[in-house]
Every structure is written in C-alpha cells, then in structure tokens.
Amino acid sequence: MEPEIDAVAVLATWEALEAQRRSSMREAGVARPELIRGQTGLQFFEAMFAGALPYPPIGETLGFLPVEVEFGRAVFQGRPSHQHLNPLGTVHGGWIATLLDSCVGCAVHSTLAAGKGYTTVELKVNYVRAVTERLPMVRAVGQVIHAGGRLATADGRLVGPDGKLYAHASTTCMIFDTP
Numbered sequence: 001m002e003p004e005i006d007a008v009a010v011l012a013t014w015e016a017l018e019a020q021r022r023s024s025m026r027e028a029g030v031a032r033p034e035l036i037r038g039q040t041g042l043q044f045f046e047a048m049f050a051g052a053l054p055y056p057p058i059g060e061t062l063g064f065l066p067v068e069v070e071f072g073r074a075v076f077q078g079r080p081s082h083q084h085l086n087p088l089g090t091v092h093g094g095w096i097a098t099l100l101d102s103c104v105g106c107a108v109h110s111t112l113a114a115g116k117g118y119t120t121v122e123l124k125v126n127y128v129r130a131v132t133e134r135l136p137m138v139r140a141v142g143q144v145i146h147a148g149g150r151l152a153t154a155d156g157r158l159v160g161p162d163g164k165l166y167a168h169a170s171t172t173c174m175i176f177d178t179p
Contacts, residue, residue: 007162014137014161017067018077021049025065029054041112045069056102064099064140066106072144074106080133091131096158100125100169103142104154108173111147117178118152125169135160150175 031053036044045066047053059065064078078099086092101123108118131138142156152175158167 005161005163007160010163011136011161014067014077014139018065018137021065021067024049024051025055026051027054028057028060030057038114040114041109041116042069042071043114045074045106045110058098058102062095062098064102066102069106069110072107072111072147074103074110074142076103076106076140076142077137078140079137080131080135082133085133089132091133093125093127096127096131096167097123097125097169099138099140100142100156100158100167101171103140104156104169104171105142105173107142107144107154107156108147108152108171108175111144111152112175115178116175118173118175120171121151121174122172123169124171125167127167128165131158131166135166137161138166148175 035053048055055065063081064076066074067077068075076099080091084091084095105120112118138158138160140156140158142154145153145155152173154171156169157165159165
C-alpha cells in the first residue's frame with residue numbers, strides 16, 4: 001500500500017518554490033543570442049533562475065513557469081484557471097499539452113552542449129483525468145530518456161499536489177548546431 005500524500009503540505013511547498021522563483025527571475029522575454037552564446041543548456045536555465053536572462057513569455061500568457069531544472073530533468077508549475085477552460089468547463093487539452101511540451105522540451109534543452117539547439121519533432125499526450133479550475137496547481141515533470149547527437153527523447157507527467165496523474169507525454173526532439 002502506498003503512503004498517503006499530504007496534498008496541503010505538497011501545495012505549500014510548491015507555492016513556496018514558485019514564490020522563490022518569481023522573486024529571483026526577471027521579466028518575461030526572449031534571450032538575445034549574444035547573451036546565451038557559449039552556454040550549455042543547463043547554464044542557460046541557471047542564468048534564467050538567477051535573473052540574468054528573461055523567462056519565457058508564454059509562461060506569463062498561460063500562467064505557468066519553470067521551477068526546477070537539472071541535467072536531464074525539468075519541472076514546470078501551472079495554475080489552472082477560468083481563462084484555460086474549454087466550452088465544457090474543463091481545462092483545455094492545449095494548455096495541458098503546452099505545459100507538458102515545456103517540461104519535456106526543457107529537460108532535453110538542459111542536456112545540450114554549448115552551440116547546440118533543439119526543436120520538437122513529435123509530442124504525444126495522453127489525458128488521464130480532467131483538470132478543472134478547482135485544482136489549485138499542477139506540476140509537469142519532464143525526464144530525458146535518451147540524449148544522442150541528433151535525437152533526444154523524454155517523458156513527462158502532469159500531477160496534482162495529491163499525487164494524482166492527470167496526463168503524461170512523450171517527445172522526440174531533433175538536436176542541431178546553432179549558428
């Protein structure tokens with residue numbers, strides 16, 4: 001039997017990490033090429049978390065942000081809200097897919113050497129249960145499965161503070177040299 005999860009404590013931990021990240025990161029924007037040239041993927045995220053680089057504007061638009069990145073792993077958190085609802089009153093699958101795409105893509109990004117870039121070739125999402133605005137926060141955790149010279153793959157899971165799985169995804173990314 002699995003131990004019971006204290007959802008209130010988990011949510012408090014997630015909210016504290018979000019507040020910490022928001023206080024250290026600067027405004028949303030796009031990093032200028034000269035600021036990231038020569039950095040590894042992991043160095044890019046470290047600079048973003050330190051406030052030296054902006055965080056992605058899509059996070060502002062859709063209400064989520066990266067909260068943890070280490071080599072081969074990326075975690076994003078989001079708050080389902082009324083603006084994300086489809087006509088049936090559940091969170092639109094596109095919002096969920098975007099959150100999962102972000103965590104799996106950034107997990108791949110974190111493994112890149114300096115001078116390398118990536119793009120998503122394929123994203124597959126499985127929706128396990130409905131996400132509603134009653135859910136205070138969700139967390140998308142991406143983990144690299146394989147990082148090769150030309151292709152990388154990663155899996156991601158979208159969970160609530162109670163540990164329930166809401167969706168999961170897999171991606172294939174193409175790795176390339178940046179100019």
